[in-house]
Amino acid sequence: MKILFPFVAVIALVLLAMVGVSGGSLHFLFGVIIPYAAVFIFIIGVIYRVLKWAKSPVPFCITTTCGQQKSLPWIKQNKLENPSSTLHVVGRMAMEVFLFRSLFRNLKGEMKDSSRLVYGSDKWLWLAGIAFHYSFLIVLLRHIRLFAEPTPFFLHLLETFDGFLQIGVPRFFMTGVVLLSAVTFLFLRRIYIPQVRYISLSADYFPLFLIIGIATTGMLMRYFLKTDIVGVKELAMGLVSFNPVIPKGLGVIFYIHLLFVSTLFAYFPFSKLVHMGGVFLSPTRNLLGNSREFRHVNPWNYPVKVHTYEEYEEDFRDKMKMAEIPVEKE
Amino acid sequence: MYNGGKILLGIIVFVLFAAFPFYNNIGKVSAKPEPKLDTPVIQQLAEKKCVESKEFMKAEHMQLLNDWRDSAIREGKRIYVNSEGKEFRISLQNTCMNCHSNKKEFCDKCHNYAAVKPYCWTCHIEPKEKKS
Numbered sequence: 014m015k016i017l018f019p020f021v022a023v024i025a026l027v028l029l030a031m032v033g034v035s036g037g038s039l040h041f042l043f044g045v046i047i048p049y050a051a052v053f054i055f056i057i058g059v060i061y062r063v064l065k066w067a068k069s070p071v072p073f074c075i076t077t078t079c080g081q082q083k084s085l086p087w088i089k090q091n092k093l094e095n096p097s098s099t100l101h102v103v104g105r106m107a108m109e110v111f112l113f114r115s116l117f118r119n120l121k122g123e124m125k126d127s128s129r130l131v132y133g134s135d136k137w138l139w140l141a142g143i144a145f146h147y148s149f150l151i152v153l154l155r156h157i158r159l160f161a162e163p164t165p166f167f168l169h170l171l172e173t174f175d176g177f178l179q180i181g182v183p184r185f186f187m188t189g190v191v192l193l194s195a196v197t198f199l200f201l202r203r204i205y206i207p208q209v210r211y212i213s214l215s216a217d218y219f220p221l222f223l224i225i226g227i228a229t230t231g232m233l234m235r236y237f238l239k240t241d242i243v244g245v246k247e248l249a250m251g252l253v254s255f256n257p258v259i260p261k262g263l264g265v266i267f268y269i270h271l272l273f274v275s276t277l278f279a280y281f282p283f284s285k286l287v288h289m290g291g292v293f294l295s296p297t298r299n300l301l302g303n304s305r306e307f308r309h310v311n312p313w314n315y316p317v318k319v320h321t322y323e324e325y326e327e328d329f330r331d332k333m334k335m336a337e338i339p340v341e342k343e
Numbered sequence: 344m345y346n347g348g349k350i351l352l353g354i355i356v357f358v359l360f361a362a363f364p365f366y367n368n369i370g371k372v373s374a375k376p377e378p379k380l381d382t383p384v385i386q387q388l389a390e391k392k393c394v395e396s397k398e399f400m401k402a403e404h405m406q407l408l409n410d411w412r413d414s415a416i417r418e419g420k421r422i423y424v425n426s427e428g429k430e431f432r433i434s435l436q437n438t439c440m441n442c443h444s445n446k447k448e449f450c451d452k453c454h455n456y457a458a459v460k461p462y463c464w465t466c467h468i469e470p471k472e473k474k475s
Contacts, residue, residue: 056361060354067350158458160364162373168458179462182405239402242457247375253364254371293353 016204019219023226023273030272035265043268044248045257051275058282059290066294072311074300079118082302095302102299109298116142138202145195148188149224151175152231155186159249183235193228196221220286223277230270240267376452382444394423394431394438405461408435435467446470 033039080091096102108114121135154171158164176184200221203213234240244260245267251258281287293299326333326340333340344350385391393400395407414420415433423431432438443449446469454461 052361056358059357059361063350063354063357064344067344067346070345157364161367162371162456164458169460172460182409182461183459241401242459243376243453246457249364250368250373254368254373255365260375290353290357 015213015215016218019215019222022219023222026272026276027226027269030269031265034268040259040263040268041257043272044259044263045252047275048252048271051278055278055281058279059287062282062287063290063294066291070312071296071300072313073309074302074304075296076300076302076304077297078302082304083306097301097303097306099301102301106293106299109295110292113139113143113146115298137198141195141198141202144191145199148192148195151188152186152192152228155188159246160253162246162250181236185236189228189232189235193225193232196224196228200225216285220277220280220284223273223280227270227273227277230266230273234264234266234270238264238266240264373456376456378450378452379445379448380443382442384442384444388442393442394425394429396426399426408439408463411435435463436470440470444470 030043033043076095078095080094081088082095083090083097090097092098092101093104093108096105105114116139117136119135119138120132122130122132125131151171155168155175158168172184172186175186175188178185178187200218203209203217203221241260241262241264244263247258247260248263277286281289323341326342330340330342380391395403400407411423411433412435414423421433423433425431440446453459
């Protein structure tokens with residue numbers, strides 16, 4: 014059920030675009046209104062989520078450390094794993110954001126000889142994760158050619174490296190295949206590893222199916238069905254210059270791709286995908302590991318009313334003496 | 344809000360990235376490219392038709408050129424038979440560019456618009472045209 018529901022949802026999106034465009038000729042809805050709405054929801058939604066996170070107080074440093082904290086001068090500190098200055102924190106955050114350092118630490122437990130539990134390094138998730146994220150980034154950046162005229166300087170450089178194998182025409186881009194393989198691995202992993210399958214929800218499968226759909230339709234358009242790229246750019250340029258036009262002759266496959274992407278953008282702020290912004294706000298990564306160096310006082314501590322033993326004795330001294338309970342002050 | 348400055352900085356960076364296509368296009372006008380077909384050779388043709396239909400050429404010309412390269416250079420076959428049974432000599436410079444002698448007004452129009460840089464001209468000699 015957890016797999017079936019998101020799968021049906023993605024198929025429904027395909028049918029929706031097919032019926033809407035080829036059956037109902039709702040080109041303006043699928044080509045202009047939905048993409049605008051999606052981008053609007055995406056930008057506003059992400060800002061809303063970040064502001065909401067920023068309202069949560071983090072009074073103590075709750076870093077999870079993986080190295081020696083700053084201590085006596087002759088004990089070597091692990092500055093990146095247990096930062097004590099902003100510069101160190103920037104280094105740790107850069108490793109987290111660009112290299113997925115935490116995922117690199119991934120361990121896997123296995124029963125050896127049916128009685129011994131053994132933990133070992135497991136880098137496959139990290140490898141698929143980093144391949145997926147970077148190829149998705151490059152694919153996204155490559156699309157800038159449809160949204161800018163003239164195209165920015167980095168585009169040609171990116172395409173040269175991406176299509177460096179010079180296979181076929183239009184030139185084969187490596188990132189497309191890497192993206193699809195990596196996201197397929199991330200999906201299969203959820204199915205084949207029983208523990209991961211147990212904790213996987215519809216909210217995990219839906220984005221995976223959606224991204225598989227996006228990559229598949231994208232590559233179909235580029236290599237097999239041959240969408241009119243000039244028409245696509247006309248539509249895209251119309252959108253970004255707030256002068257929307259619907260060029261004739263764009264196939265249904267393009268509208269399916271566009272609806273997938275719009276869905277991803279609109280779904281983004283309300284889903285787990287918003288870890289794009291969240292990674293920067295991970296308290297265990299972005300706080301200083303200085304819990305011993307400084308005393309952290311909870312900012313909303315109210316003055317607690319206390320009644321000390323001395324005051325207690327003061328109140329009951331006579332009664333205590335009568336009951337022959339020893340007192341500190343006579 | 345806690346750490347307001349940093350949060351604000353992050354949001355500004357996010358919006359700068361996410362809204363790049365929008366503010367990048369302010370005040371720029373880009374027209375849809377219209378490749379020109381009025382070369383002297385095309386005008387003298389009795390039947391103004393490429394080796395295949397216009398729709399096919401628009402979608403598949405890159406594939407066709409790639410197949411032509413393979414068949415001419417790798418297999419030595421210099422004759423192409425189109426879907427109507429008509430024969431053409433396989434040659435970019437002598438067949439394609441004979442009619443479409445206006446590379447700047449024909450090929451480059453769409454290629455530049457869609458930021459496509461085909462590597463035809465790393466081997467072939469680019470036709471010399473008067474600057475228009």
